[in-house]
Amino acid sequence: MSAARAYGLIIGVVALFALVPLAGPSNTLLNGMVLALLIALAGSGWNLLGGYGGLFSFGHAAFFGTGAYASAILQSRYGVNAWAAFAVAIAIGAVVGWVIGFLSFRSGLRGSYFALVTLAFAEVFRIIANASPFFGGAPGILLKLDIRPANFQFESRAIYYWIALALVGLTMLVMRAIERSRLGAYIVAIRENENAAKALGVNSLAVKLKAIALSAAITAAAGALYVQYFLLVNADLGFGTWISIDALLAPIIGGLGTVFGPLLGALLLHELGELTRAIAGGVPGIDTALFGALLILVIAFARDGVQGVIGRLFARMTRKTAPPAIEAVS
Amino acid sequence: MARGATPLVSVEAVTKRFGGLVAVDGVTFGLDAGGICGLIGPNGAGKTTLFSLIAGFERPTEGRIRFRGQDMSGLPPHSRALAGIARTFQIVQPFAGLTVVENIAVGAHLRHKRRADALAKAGEVAERVGLGRERDAQAAGLTVAGRKRLELARALATEPALLLLDEVLAGLNPSEIRDILPVIRSLRDGGVTILMVEHVMQAVMNLCEHVLVLAQGRLIAEGEPRQVTRDAKVIEAYLGEGAAKRLEAQHG
Numbered sequence: 381m382s383a384a385r386a387y388g389l390i391i392g393v394v395a396l397f398a399l400v401p402l403a404g405p406s407n408t409l410l411n412g413m414v415l416a417l418l419i420a421l422a423g424s425g426w427n428l429l430g431g432y433g434g435l436f437s438f439g440h441a442a443f444f445g446t447g448a449y450a451s452a453i454l455q456s457r458y459g460v461n462a463w464a465a466f467a468v469a470i471a472i473g474a475v476v477g478w479v480i481g482f483l484s485f486r487s488g489l490r491g492s493y494f495a496l497v498t499l500a501f502a503e504v505f506r507i508i509a510n511a512s513p514f515f516g517g518a519p520g521i522l523l524k525l526d527i528r529p530a531n532f533q534f535e536s537r538a539i540y541y542w543i544a545l546a547l548v549g550l551t552m553l554v555m556r557a558i559e560r561s562r563l564g565a566y567i568v569a570i571r572e573n574e575n576a577a578k579a580l581g582v583n584s585l586a587v588k589l590k591a592i593a594l595s596a597a598i599t600a601a602a603g604a605l606y607v608q609y610f611l612l613v614n615a616d617l618g619f620g621t622w623i624s625i626d627a628l629l630a631p632i633i634g635g636l637g638t639v640f641g642p643l644l645g646a647l648l649l650h651e652l653g654e655l656t657r658a659i660a661g662g663v664p665g666i667d668t669a670l671f672g673a674l675l676i677l678v679i680a681f682a683r684d685g686v687q688g689v690i691g692r693l694f695a696r697m698t699r700k701t702a703p704p705a706i707e708a709v710s
Numbered sequence: 711m712a713r714g715a716t717p718l719v720s721v722e723a724v725t726k727r728f729g730g731l732v733a734v735d736g737v738t739f740g741l742d743a744g745g746i747c748g749l750i751g752p753n754g755a756g757k758t759t760l761f762s763l764i765a766g767f768e769r770p771t772e773g774r775i776r777f778r779g780q781d782m783s784g785l786p787p788h789s790r791a792l793a794g795i796a797r798t799f800q801i802v803q804p805f806a807g808l809t810v811v812e813n814i815a816v817g818a819h820l821r822h823k824r825r826a827d828a829l830a831k832a833g834e835v836a837e838r839v840g841l842g843r844e845r846d847a848q849a850a851g852l853t854v855a856g857r858k859r860l861e862l863a864r865a866l867a868t869e870p871a872l873l874l875l876d877e878v879l880a881g882l883n884p885s886e887i888r889d890i891l892p893v894i895r896s897l898r899d900g901g902v903t904i905l906m907v908e909h910v911m912q913a914v915m916n917l918c919e920h921v922l923v924l925a926q927g928r929l930i931a932e933g934e935p936r937q938v939t940r941d942a943k944v945i946e947a948y949l950g951e952g953a954a955k956r957l958e959a960q961h962g
Contacts, residue, residue: 562823562824565815565816568807569808572807572808575803576799578791579765579791579799579865580820580864581792581819584788
């Protein structure tokens with residue numbers, strides 16, 4: 381794929397999405413879209429490590445919550461400007477990712493062991509945040525309402541939507557650049573066969589640490605934006621398993637190890653959730669059950685996710701329409 | 711080994727124990743730059759372990775491994791690859807989800823940071839080992855012979871000074887072996903020093919100027935291929951104690 385095509389598609393899709401608020405959607409719809417974009421962002425972070433690197437984390441909540449809490453604490457406790465807090469929160473997320481990665485990868489953890497260790501870290505963080513007064517204890521941290529652009533707070537949901545979209549777009553561009561770089565080739569090589577990669581000169585520990593630090597930074601950005609949007613974080617919102625699950629469901633259902641997978645998956649899950657709640661809203665947990673069923677279907681029948689299915693359908697359609705076109709010419 | 715000032719690689723009294731099992735037992739040899747050296751021996755002699763020790767996948771329990779005079783014993787595999795040691799695996803380890811050229815590019819990236827340069831180098835290497843036509847095929851779809859070539863190509867793309875080939879001919883039919891022998895010879899002519907573990911004796915006789923024989927972890931003989939295969943200790947290692955005498959008696 382040429383560079384223009386590779387990046388152009390991302391810019392085109394993001395530009396199209398940027399038009400959504402101009403169509404005058406309801407507040408509920410826009411709110412749902414912001415949430416879906418936050419999941420897409422968190423899922424993009426997960427996708428770098430899990431999709432490209434084959435290292436399935438079950439605890440990306442650790443990074444999401446780190447981003448949310450770091451930003452909230454810096455603002456409420458230390459009076460740091462919200463934009464600066466946002467940037468620092470992302471950096472802290474990267475550091476936490478690196479440390480968890482160092483502890484796990486140095487002892488060669490992968491597969492279900494790595495998944496369990498990340499889950500354990502997220503749970504430990506959740507319990508600490510819930511118990512410690514520094515993290516606001518059980519009620520969590522509430523940010524003061526002070527709507528000013530300089531304070532990263534806006535009257536209109538559309539602005540949040542555009543900021544989330546810009547971050548998702550930027551992340552997709554970064555992912556595309558990584559796909560076309562040595563780092564990307566090494567991350568994928570480690571997923572496919574770590575020993576073979578080592579024999580070819582890949583410092584697998586260093587590569588995995590880069591991947592997890594970047595992955596955590598992206599997911600922390602989603603957490604920090606979340607706190608800016610809701611002005612609230614507590615242990616269950618920040619470090620709860622809900623975000624760990626959403627962050628991995630979106631890319632798996634959308635398309636593992638693909639640039640558009642997390643966005644596709646997040647939007648699909650969001651729409652599906654809305655739909656089931658509308659139809660069978662009375663049944664508690666029906667949407668989660670449906671997501672579970674969908675996950676099983678994707679893993680069993682479409683390992684490359686929705687993006688892969690669309691790609692195959694598209695290929696079949698063009699193949700079917702191709703012969704008549706040739707006949708018409710001859 | 712006494713020919714050069716410093717050998718390219720020297721294995722000095724290397725022992726590797728796995729619990730109570732001594733896989734490699736006090737092996738010492740040196741390899742000068744240039745040429746193809748064969749490493750033979752019965753199954754379980756410790757050949758693959760010795761490869762793993764040289765490539766850095768295992769650390770020696772005792773002894774030292776030097777490469778260009780430098781002690782490599784404590785270095786991880788990727789540092790040794792950077793120093794110029796490349797290996798292939800007996801059981802081929804392709805990156806199954808990638809294309810042939812993407813597979814080779816992972817090796818090429820060691821000395822070419824830019825993606826375009828690595829891909830160009832990979833294409834070049836693919837041609838060299840006879841994978842030019844399959845360059846955009848999925849590695850998972852290659853034949854056994856294709857995978858062996860891919861294994862060779864990836865190692866080669868790291869631009870090594872020493873290439874360790876672990877049974878690259880195993881599983882190939884005679885015509886496939888005939889096709890790949892010139893490729894290996896051309897690598898030597900290109901200045902790569904090759905150490906190869908091989909069971910296909912015809913190929914060993916054909917390719918190698920020098921042969922090392924390992925049995926039960928010990929180096930029991932070394933020298934020219936013809937001379938080594940007549941060595942009584944070598945025959946006994948393969949065929950059992952007393953075999954050399956019995957053969958001699960039979961042939962008079």
